[in-house]
Structures are given as structure tokens and as C-alpha cells.
Amino acid sequence: MTELICIVCPKGCHLKVDEEKDFAVTGNGCPRGAEYGKKELTNPTRVITSTVRVEGGAIRRASVKTSSDIPKGKIFEAMRLLDNVTLQAPVHMGDIVVHDILGLGVDFVATKNVPPRT
Amino acid sequence: MNGCYDVIVIGGGPAGLAAALEARRTGAARVLILERNNELGGILNQCIHNGFGLHYFKEELTGPEYAGRFIAELEGSGIDVLLGAMVLDFNDGKTLHVMSRSHGYQELHAKAVVLCMGCRERTRGAIAIPGDRPAGVFTAGAAQLYMNIEGYMVGKRVVILGSGDIGLIMARRMTLEGAKVLACVELMPYSNGLNRNIVQCLNDYNIPLYLSHTIVDIRGDKRVEQVVVAEVGPDRNPIPGTEMVFDCDTVLLSVGLIPENELSRKAGVQIDRRTNGPVVYENMETSLPGVFACGNVVHVHDLVDFVTAESQRAGRAAALYAQNGEPQGPCVEVRNGRAVNYTVPQHIRTGNVEKFVEIFFRVNNVYRNRVIRISSGGKVLASFKREHMAPGEMEKVAFPKALFPQIADGEITVSVEEEEAQ
Structure with a gap:
């Protein structure tokens, strides 16, 4: 039995996960909590957010996120892929910034519109 | 830019965006957002992490994406936006003295004003x-x-x-x-x-x-x-x-964060010492008629989703004020009882409530298995069970209008009590 705090939403439910019973979750307020509890003990994942350089834009950085959650163990490796990225303005929300991160089938996408500098 | 508006919103962060859009939807013909920065979105622009919008949009967004949804709605809404604009001063006649890069010094007039200046850090x-x-x-x-x-x-x-x-x-x-x-x-x-x-x-x-x-x-x-x-x-x-x-x-x-009320104070808006924000009525109107406030300028929120909801109420009320003037009728004071640090709103005009009024507050310590009570004249009018409460988590209770006739002496008290005590 492992106790976890659910991170799916700001409520932060206190979960109990029973490894003996196929990771059965109790204490969850919603189905997403049950899914999180099992995943956290079998294959924990996170959505990663960061920023990348922008040239010719109204601001110098564009914010980005992984289009889906990636394994926790790959976080720092994924972050390094952003170090050498430079986008040209305009940047549009949803633009793919890095395609297929580490072969995971997940992209880094822009989360902000950056218009050209005027 | 003509200088007369139905509603002028001061601040283009999450509170200002939601208030302006809701004022427009409620029928305000001329709405203006004044924003100090060179882009809309406020603090959300630098909050690049995800977790925003689970309540309001039912999905997990980053800060810029959450702001982006509202900014996209502005396009074609007919709402005017003035960026790089600083409101220097305003008075209870709702004349705003504004300085901007594009227009220099201007006097702008509004039938209703919504204060959405947010907060700053200690x-x-x-x-x-x-x-x-x-x-x-x-x-x-x-x-x-x-x-x-x-x-x-x-x-x-x-x-x-x-x-x-x-x-x-x-x-x-x-x-x-x-x-x-x-x-x-x-x-x-x-x-x-x-x-x-x-x-x-x-x-x-x-x-x-x-x-x-x-x-x-x-x-x-x-x-x-x-x-x-x-x-x-x-x-x-x-x-x-x-x-x-x-x-x-x-x-x-x-x-810690402190509501940014330099402008409100200068205009003579009554400030609550507990929240450091304006004292407000049920519709987010301040002590100055026709001047409304919402978001972190009133009290510091945990979640932007709740800022949006509060600001929509303020925006709607501002538009209604511009059309109909001040709501009248009896007023109930909300007192802080045991373990309650503050409440928003502080006053409730009972005639202005449709089905229920939402009362927001924070507790002064961490509590388990307690009951939130609303009482009046020594009698408990409503109770709400909570398994867990903490100062870091804003509490909300919905107080139904059906119970208003039981209010004695024009005041109610919100308190947190042990479950068995009566």
C-alpha cells in the first residue's frame, strides 16, 4: 500500500494505492485520480513546460509544453533538446517546436503567440 | 478613441479580460480595457506551467494558453483595448486620468469602472x-x-x-x-x-x-x-x-501577495484591512457607486478559474449599473466568526441576489472534519461539512436566498466549528 497525493487537479486528493490488488486506488475524488495512482507507481509521467529563444519577436522567449505527458526519467533529456532551438517570429500557439521528442511520439508545442517586433 | 464609455476596465489580466467580455455580453455598448503592459494577459504570460483552467475550461492549460482563450474572444467583440496605458487617477464621478504611449494624456469618462489591477509581491x-x-x-x-x-x-x-x-x-x-x-x-x-x-x-x-x-x-x-x-x-x-x-x-x-490598491485608495474606495482589498457587495461593487472590483485586487486567489468566475460577476454588474443605476434595498453585513480570517463579499444587498450568494473566505489554521456555519441572531441558518481546510485553500459556501427571511439584526456570521458542537 502506497500513499500518494494526486496531482491531476489543484484539489490534491490523498490516494492509497494497493500494489497487491492490481494497483487499486482508493481516496480518489474522480476517475482521473484512479488512473494517476496506478500510473504513478507503474510508469510515472509529467507534462514539461519551458521556453525557447525567439528572434524578431515582440518578446524574446516563447513558452512551450510537451503535447502530452512524458516519462519522469526522460525530463532532463527532453529539456536539453530545447537548448539550441531558436524560433523566428511570428510564433503561433500550437506550432510544433521540437518534433517527436526522444522517439516518444510527443512534440514540444508553442503555448503562446509571439507577434513580430514592430 | 472617443472619451465616453459604458464600462472601463482597469487592468488587462485574467480579471480584466473576463470582466470586459462579460460586460459586453450583458449589453454594455462601449467597453474599454486599459492595460499598463504592452500585451494583455497579465501575470498569466509568465506562468508558463500547466494546471490552469481545470474548472473553467475542464482541461489543463498553461498560463499563456488560458489568457490566449480570452484574448482570442476579444477579437471581433467590439471591446476597445489601450495598451501601454497607465491610469494615474480617477474620481467618483468616474473620470479617469490616463497616460499612454499612443495617446499621451487623456481624460476618459465611464458610467461604470471595474478595478482589475491584481496584486504585487511582498x-x-x-x-x-x-x-x-x-x-x-x-x-x-x-x-x-x-x-x-x-x-x-x-x-x-x-x-x-x-x-x-x-x-x-x-x-x-x-x-x-x-x-x-x-x-x-x-x-x-x-x-x-x-x-x-x-x-x-x-x-x-x-x-x-x-x-x-x-x-x-x-x-x-x-x-x-x-x-x-x-x-x-x-x-x-x-x-x-x-x-x-x-x-x-x-x-x-x-x-505573500498584496492587492494593488494605490489607485483605489486615492479614489476613496473603502479598503478592508483584512484583505487589503476593497470592501465589496454581492455584485463586486465597492463603496463607490458604479465602481466594481474583482480578482486579486479584492483578495488573493489560489486559482485563476475562480478569478474568472468572480470577474464575470463584476463585469455583468458593471454593465447593469451602466444601464439601470444602483441596485436598492436592504443590506446585510457579513461578520467573521471563529477561525475565519475574512469574507468576500462583506455586504449583501438581499434584493440583488437571485438564488444564492457565494461567500468566499480563508481560515486561520489547518483544520480537519469541521463545519462551516452561517448564523444570525444566535441561530444557525446553514451548515457545510468540510473534511480538510487550510489557510492556503480558499473556501466557498453558497448561502441560499430562501434563508434570507431568517436573518436577524441585518447581519450574518460565518464561523468554523467542531462537528459535534451545536
């Missing part, structure tokens, strides 16, 4: 940390701006004072960018941040959280070189002999 000066005064001491939000908007890394070895959400978020952000976050230090025996942020910002990266600890000294000549952390007793004073020294170059402060 600084080192506000909490009087002893020691040297070298470079490298930042508020967490300032560091977030430097990193996420300007693209500067602010330090390599970091100690964070305060475990508010911005501090926790910055602990993870700096770690991902290659800094070593040595400790997060919290004066209180509990964190004021969301549990999920403790888990995914500190625990995920093995950053220790020292509860009941504080910084007692900052050392350094030009740049921060060391901080000294000590445990505090129940009286929150440092315990001699418990000092730990951290070699670091950066201190981030996440030690």
Missing part, C-alpha cells in the same frame, strides 16, 4: 530579513519574469524562502534550467502552496522543504554567498543553536 523589506544587502535576492515572481519573458537565468544555487505556489513553481523551473535548489524554507508548520505543487515541484526533484524554519541571515559582498536558516518555535522566533548554513548565490522570496 519584498525582503516587508519581512525584514537581517543581513547584508547583496545582489541575488529576488521575489519569486520577478525571477519568473526574468526567466520566462526576458530569458535570463537568475542564479545557480538557490534557497527559496516561503512555500507559496510561485516559490514552488520557481523551484522546479530553476531546477529544469540547470540550477541547484538547495532548500525551500517555510516559517509556518504547513505550506501555503497547493499539495500538488509540493509533490510535482519539490518531491519530484528531491528538493527538501523545511517547515517551521526561516532565514535568519543573508551573507555576501556583491552577490549572495551564504544564507543561514534556523528552526522557529511555536512563537515563530528562531531557536538558537538550530542554524544551518547554505552556500548559495540566489535567494527567492515567495512570502
Whole structure:
């Protein structure tokens, strides 16, 4: 039995996960909590957010996120892929910034519109 | 830009965006947003992490995406926006004195004004940390701006004072960018941040959280070189002999937010000493008729989703005021009972409530299995069970209009009681 705090939403439910019973979750307020509890003990994942350089834009950085959650163990490796990225303005929300991160089938996408500098 | 509007919204962050859009939807013909920055979105622009919008949009968005949804709605809405604009002053006749890059000095007139100026961070000066005064001491939000908007890394070895959400978020952000976050230090025996942020910002990266600890000294000549952390007793004073020294170059402060009401005070808006924000009625109207306020300028929220909901009420009320004038009728005062630090609203005009009024408040400590009571004239009118309450989590109760006839002496009291006590 492992106790976890659910991170799916700001409520932060206190979960109990029973490894003996196929990771059965109790204490969850919603189905997403049950899914999180099992995943956290079998294959924990996170959505990663960061920023990348922008040239010719109204601001110098564009914010980005992984289009889906990636394994926790790959976080720092994924972050390094952003170090050498430079986008040209305009940047549009949803633009793919890095395609297929580490072969995971997940992209880094822009989360902000950056218009050209005027 | 003609100088007469139905509704002028001061501030283009999440509160201002929601208030302006709702005012327009409610029928205000001419709506203007005045924004000090060069883009709309306010603090959301630098909050690049995800977790916004779960209540309002039922999906998980980053800050810029959450703001982006509202900014996209503005296009074609007929709402005017003036960026790079600073409101210097306004009066109860609702004439605004505005300075902007594009138009210079202007006087603008509104039938209703919505205050959406947000809040600012408490600084080192506000909490009087002893020691040297070298470079490298930042508020967490300032560091977030430097990193996420300007693209500067602010330090390599970091100690964070305060475990508010911005501090926790910055602990993870700096770690991902290659800094070593040595400790997060919290004066209180509990964190004021969301549990999920403790888990995914500190625990995920093995950053220790020292509860009941504080910084007692900052050392350094030009740049921060060391901080000294000590445990505090129940009286929150440092315990001699418990000092730990951290070699670091950066201190981030996440030690509270203060509603930004310089402008409101100057205009004569009554301020609540408990919230540091305007005293408001059920429709978010301040003590000045036709002047409304919403979001962090009223009280500091945990979640932007709740700012949006509150601001929509303010925007709707501002549009109705522009059309119909001041709502009339009897008024009930909301008093703070046991364990309640403040309430919003502070006054309720009973005739202006449709089905129920939502009362927001914070408790003064961590509680388990308690009951929130609304009472009047010594009689309990409504009870709401809670398994867990903490100062870091804003509470909300819906008080039904059907119970209003039972209110005695024009006041109700919100309190937190033991479950068995009656």
C-alpha cells in the first residue's frame, strides 16, 4: 500500500494505492485520480513546460509544453533538446517546436503567440 | 478613441479580460480595457506551467494558453483595448486620468469602472530579513519574469524562502534550467502552496522543504554567498543553536501577495484591512457607486478559474449599473466568526441576489472534519461539512436566498466549528 497525493487537479486528493490488488486506488475524488495512482507507481509521467529563444519577436522567449505527458526519467533529456532551438517570429500557439521528442511520439508545442517586433 | 464609455476596465489580466467580455455580453455598448503592459494577459504570460483552467475550461492549460482563450474572444467583440496605458487617477464621478504611449494624456469618462489591477509581491523589506544587502535576492515572481519573458537565468544555487505556489513553481523551473535548489524554507508548520505543487515541484526533484524554519541571515559582498536558516518555535522566533548554513548565490522570496490598491485608495474606495482589498457587495461593487472590483485586487486567489468566475460577476454588474443605476434595498453585513480570517463579499444587498450568494473566505489554521456555519441572531441558518481546510485553500459556501427571511439584526456570521458542537 502506497500513499500518494494526486496531482491531476489543484484539489490534491490523498490516494492509497494497493500494489497487491492490481494497483487499486482508493481516496480518489474522480476517475482521473484512479488512473494517476496506478500510473504513478507503474510508469510515472509529467507534462514539461519551458521556453525557447525567439528572434524578431515582440518578446524574446516563447513558452512551450510537451503535447502530452512524458516519462519522469526522460525530463532532463527532453529539456536539453530545447537548448539550441531558436524560433523566428511570428510564433503561433500550437506550432510544433521540437518534433517527436526522444522517439516518444510527443512534440514540444508553442503555448503562446509571439507577434513580430514592430 | 472617443472619451465616453459604458464600462472601463482597469487592468488587462485574467480579471480584466473576463470582466470586459462579460460586460459586453450583458449589453454594455462601449467597453474599454486599459492595460499598463504592452500585451494583455497579465501575470498569466509568465506562468508558463500547466494546471490552469481545470474548472473553467475542464482541461489543463498553461498560463499563456488560458489568457490566449480570452484574448482570442476579444477579437471581433467590439471591446476597445489601450495598451501601454497607465491610469494615474480617477474620481467618483468616474473620470479617469490616463497616460499612454499612443495617446499621451487623456481624460476618459465611464458610467461604470471595474478595478482589475491584481496584486504585487511582498519584498525582503516587508519581512525584514537581517543581513547584508547583496545582489541575488529576488521575489519569486520577478525571477519568473526574468526567466520566462526576458530569458535570463537568475542564479545557480538557490534557497527559496516561503512555500507559496510561485516559490514552488520557481523551484522546479530553476531546477529544469540547470540550477541547484538547495532548500525551500517555510516559517509556518504547513505550506501555503497547493499539495500538488509540493509533490510535482519539490518531491519530484528531491528538493527538501523545511517547515517551521526561516532565514535568519543573508551573507555576501556583491552577490549572495551564504544564507543561514534556523528552526522557529511555536512563537515563530528562531531557536538558537538550530542554524544551518547554505552556500548559495540566489535567494527567492515567495512570502505573500498584496492587492494593488494605490489607485483605489486615492479614489476613496473603502479598503478592508483584512484583505487589503476593497470592501465589496454581492455584485463586486465597492463603496463607490458604479465602481466594481474583482480578482486579486479584492483578495488573493489560489486559482485563476475562480478569478474568472468572480470577474464575470463584476463585469455583468458593471454593465447593469451602466444601464439601470444602483441596485436598492436592504443590506446585510457579513461578520467573521471563529477561525475565519475574512469574507468576500462583506455586504449583501438581499434584493440583488437571485438564488444564492457565494461567500468566499480563508481560515486561520489547518483544520480537519469541521463545519462551516452561517448564523444570525444566535441561530444557525446553514451548515457545510468540510473534511480538510487550510489557510492556503480558499473556501466557498453558497448561502441560499430562501434563508434570507431568517436573518436577524441585518447581519450574518460565518464561523468554523467542531462537528459535534451545536
